[in-house]
Structures are given as structure tokens and as C-alpha cells.
Amino acid sequence: ALKEGECVLLENLRFYAGEEGRDLEFCKKLASYCDIYVNDAFGTAHRSHASTAAIVEYGLVKTAVCGFLIQKEIDVMANSLENPVRPFVAVRGAKVADKLNVINNLLAKCDTLIIGGGMAYTFIKAQGYEIGKSLVDDEKIGYCKDMMAKAKELGKQLLLPVDAVIADSFPDPIDAPIETVVVPTNKIPADEMGLDIGPETRKLFAEVVANAKSVIWNGPMGVFENPVLAAGTK
Numbered sequence: 001a002l003k004e005g006e007c008v009l010l011e012n013l014r015f016y017a018g019e020e021g022r023d024l025e026f027c028k029k030l031a032s033y034c035d036i037y038v039n040d041a042f043g044t045a046h047r048s049h050a051s052t053a054a055i056v057e058y059g060l061v062k063t064a065v066c067g068f069l070i071q072k073e074i075d076v077m078a079n080s081l082e083n084p085v086r087p088f089v090a091v092r093g094a095k096v097a098d099k100l101n102v103i104n105n106l107l108a109k110c111d112t113l114i115i116g117g118g119m120a121y122t123f124i125k126a127q128g129y130e131i132g133k134s135l136v137d138d139e140k141i142g143y144c145k146d147m148m149a150k151a152k153e154l155g156k157q158l159l160l161p162v163d164a165v166i167a168d169s170f171p172d173p174i175d176a177p178i179e180t181v182v183v184p185t186n187k188i189p190a191d192e193m194g195l196d197i198g199p200e201t202r203k204l205f206a207e208v209v210a211n212a213k214s215v216i217w218n219g220p221m222g223v224f225e226n227p228v229l230a231a232g233t234k
Contacts, residue, residue: 008033013051022054031060040067080214081109089212091205093117093219093233102218103147112157112212114205116197116221116232120161120185123148129186132166133193159208161185163198165222165229170195174225196222197232 002008013019018026027050031037037056039045044052056064080088090110092103094117106113115123118135125131126144151158164185170193171178182198183189197205209215221232 002033013049019050022048022050024054024058026050027055027058027060030055034061035063037061037064038067039064040069042070042073045070077216080216084109085213087111087212088214089114089208089216091116091209091215091217091219092119093221094119104150106216107147107150107154107156107158110156110216112159112208113151114159114208116161116201116205117219119219120197121194123160124185127160127186130188130190131185131194132188132190133169134164134188135193157208159205161194161197161201162204163200164188164194165196165198165232166192166194168192171223171226171229174223175227178226178228180228194222195226196224196229199231202232 013030016026017023030051039052041052048054055061088110089112090106091114092106093115103113103115121131121134122137122140123144124134125136125138126141126148148158162185163182165180165182166188167178167180168191178195180195183192185194185198185201188194205221223229224233
């Protein structure tokens with residue numbers, strides 16, 4: 001039992017299968033430590049795991065609240081989106097499927113929307129170009145076309161990569177040395193895949209960001225875990 005003024009720091013909960021598995025017994029163990037549950041992990045609050053959601057959903061703690069960091073993040077994000085100092089630039093990476101409504105909403109609010117990372121190749125394919133083995137969400141081609149049309153209609157700038165760093169396969173392990181070449185995004189060979197934005201795109205995106213007064217950035221421009229493929233994100 002804890003004495004007055006003491007705390008217990010648990011190791012990374014994802015070492016336990018029960019964390020991602022939302023295991024009831026694991027949640028009961030976690031709940032046994034507390035009368036009040038505070039979630040201040042903004043970076044993982046969207047995950048439906050034992051410590052981030054199930055411990056509360058299973059009714060194991062009566063009082064559950066957010067912490068000051070989450071409050072700050074929500075306040076900053078809400079203010080940035082509702083009352084941005086312009087020009088307001090939004091930078092999006094990662095996959096298309098996760099971010100559909102976000103793109104739609106951001107287009108209404110921002111002046112320029114920059115799209116890089118895995119998301120970009122679905123947009124590039126929607127423009128009618130071949131993207132080789134690059135990450136793509138074929139079910140969202142129509143959506144990407146709609147978003148490009150919406151940007152035009154609203155008079156917003158939607159920027160896509162003009163060149164890409166490509167290789168014949170994903171690095172394995174992820175930080176392994178890898179041979180790459182740079183090609184225009186409309187000339188990605190059939191047996192290659194885009195893994196980072198190229199140098200011309202970096203210049204283009206960086207200039208827009210440098211001239212912005214507000215920037216919301218979400219998601220990397222490539223496989224940043226690999227030093228060779230981190231330049232676009234940096």
C-alpha cells in the first residue's frame with residue numbers, strides 16, 4: 001500500500017498483452033491502484049487500450065478525468081482551428097483512410113493544405129499518374145478527386161509532392177541501409193515505391209511553411225524512422 005505522498009511508476013504497459021487486448025483482469029489490477037483516474041497521455045488518448053479506455057469503460061474507476069496536458073492540447077488546437085493567425089498552413093502525412101473528415105474540415109479552415117507521406121500517393125494516383133508499389137488506398141481515389149476539386153472551388157492551395165525518394169521495397173529492418181533514387185512523382189516506375197518526399201518538394205513545402213503564421217502539422221513526410229528517408233520530415 002502507498003503511504004501519504006508516495007507514487008508508483010509502472011513500466012511501459014505495452015509490454016503486457018492485456019494492454020492492447022483490453023483484458024479485464026489487467027484493467028482490474030490497474031484500477032486497484034487508484035480512486036481517481038487521470039488520462040494525461042495526449043499522444044495515446046485515441047487508442048482503445050486497457051489503460052487509455054477500458055479501465056473506465058468497464059466501470060472500474062468511478063472518477064475519470066483528463067489532465068492538464070490534454071486540456072492544453074485541446075485549447076491550443078481549438079484556438080488554432082477557429083481563430084488562426086493567417087496564412088494558416090496544415091501539413092498532413094500518414095494514410096488517407098485515417099484522415100478523411102480531417103482533410104475535409106481543414107480545407108474549409110486553412111489557406112494551404114500540404115499533403116505528404118503515404119497519403120500523397122493516393123492523391124497522385126487520383127491525378128491519373130502511376131505510383132508503382134507506393135502506399136495507396138484505392139477505395140479513396142474518388143474522395144481525393146473530390147478534395148482536389150473542393151480546394152479549387154474554395155480557392156485554397158492543395159500541395160502535393162512533385163518528386164519522391166524511391167526504392168524497390170520497404171527497408172527491413174526499418175532503419176536498415178537502403179539504396180534510393182529521386183524521380184518526379186509522375187514517373188515512379190512500376191516496381192518501385194515512394195518512401196519520402198524529394199528535394200524539390202522539400203523546398204516547395206518549406207517555403208510555404210516559412211511564410212505561414214499558423215501551422216498545424218500531423219504525420220511524417222516519409223519513413224522517418226530510417227535516417228536515409230527522414231530528410232523530408234526534418
